[in-house]
Each structure stands twice: as structure tokens, then as C-alpha cells.
Amino acid sequence: MIEKLLVLQDRDQRRLALESQLRAVPRDIAAVEQKIAAGQSAREAAHGELLQLEVKKKAIENEIGSAAERQARYKSQQLQVRKNDEYQALGVEIAHTQSEIETLEEEELRVMYAIDEAKQKLAAAGEELQRTTSGHEARIGALRERETSLQSELQQAQEAVAAARSLLDEPVRRLYDRLATKPGLPVVVAIQEGKCGGCHLKISSNVDSERRKADQLVTCDQCGRIVYGEP
Numbered sequence: 001m002i003e004k005l006l007v008l009q010d011r012d013q014r015r016l017a018l019e020s021q022l023r024a025v026p027r028d029i030a031a032v033e034q035k036i037a038a039g040q041s042a043r044e045a046a047h048g049e050l051l052q053l054e055v056k057k058k059a060i061e062n063e064i065g066s067a068a069e070r071q072a073r074y075k076s077q078q079l080q081v082r083k084n085d086e087y088q089a090l091g092v093e094i095a096h097t098q099s100e101i102e103t104l105e106e107e108e109l110r111v112m113y114a115i116d117e118a119k120q121k122l123a124a125a126g127e128e129l130q131r132t133t134s135g136h137e138a139r140i141g142a143l144r145e146r147e148t149s150l151q152s153e154l155q156q157a158q159e160a161v162a163a164a165r166s167l168l169d170e171p172v173r174r175l176y177d178r179l180a181t182k183p184g185l186p187v188v189v190a191i192q193e194g195k196c197g198g199c200h201l202k203i204s205s206n207v208d209s210e211r212r213k214a215d216q217l218v219t220c221d222q223c224g225r226i227v228y229g230e231p
Helices: 002-080 084-166 170-181 205-210
Strands: 188-192 226-228
Touching: 002 084, 002 170, 002 188, 002 226, 170 226
Parallel strands: 188 226
Antiparallel strands: none
């Protein structure tokens, strides 16, 4: 009986390991997909930054154009006035507008430098995305292939478990199932130096005596696991 239980336990552990590996595959795929998304987000952020700078440059150009129009109007008016104080006032406006234009042109120059840097950043992000995406997609493909392989292995393992269970009587299966749920595998353990191989506590003399009988299963009086040992 113990031999059949050990076979079932071994096959059950194999099944559980495969189920665990299968559950990990979607998480691994999601992690890789997050890396791809992060690369795409970096590229989109770089593209957005470039667009904002270009919009800012256009706004500055419009401000320069408006200031230049005002300055031209002031100069035209200055040629038409006859009073000196009006002429001087327009001169002040012309100088003020010129200063405004120069300030805007300096800002425009800084934005143009920033645009050049943003373009380089965007190009680098695009290259990095292209370089890494192919590797990530290959990784996802490999994971999906592994998922298919694991599913096939799991089916075989489940069939092996079913075959091993069929060799056991119903009461034995119920006991095994109860123990497999709590405390969990392994539930069929060897006695080592008078101690349970599961909880590692010393078994009673009564358990040690009973386990020597080949006609019944014996459980640890501490943790409830099925115990066995050399006769």
C-alpha cells in the first residue's frame, strides 16, 4: 500500500509543479509586455515633448511677428508726428518693442536647441524600442510555446495521477486527499531516527509498533501524516 501511495504522491507532486509553472507563464508574459509598454511610453513621452516644444516655438514666432508689426507701426507713426514729445514717446515704444523682440528671439533660440535635443531623444527612444521589442516579442513567443508544452505535460501528469489513484481503495484515497489539502504534500513520509519525516517530531512507541504491520496505514500522532519505515 505504501508503495502505491508513494507513486501517487510522486505523480501528484509532478502535477502540482507543472500547474505552478503554468500559472507563472501568464505573469512572465505580462512582465515582458510591460517592458514593451514602457518602451512605447518612453517614445511617446519623447514625441510629446517634441510636439510641445514645436508648439512653443510657433507661439514665440507669432509673438515676434506681432511685436515686429507694432514696431513697424510705431516707426510709421513717428514719421508722421509733428510734436517732439509725441516723437519721443513713440521712440520709447519702439525701443521697448525692440527689447521685447530680442528677448523673444533669445527664448526662441533656446527652444530651437531644446527641439534639437528632443529630436535626438526621440530618435534614441525609437531605436531602443525597435531594438528591444524584437527580443521581447521573441521571449513572449518562447513563453507561449512553453505554455503549450506545459499544458501537454500537465495532461499526461493528470492521467498518471488518475491511474495511480485507481490502484488505491476509496478510504485510502480520502485519507490521502484530506492530508494533501492540509498539511500539504508530502503527506507520506519516512520515519527517520524515530522521528516523522514531515513534522520532524518523535513518534510514539505505539505508532512505531503499528507501522511495522503491513496490513494497515499508520499516521503520525503529531501531524497526522502517513508514516512508514524499514521493517
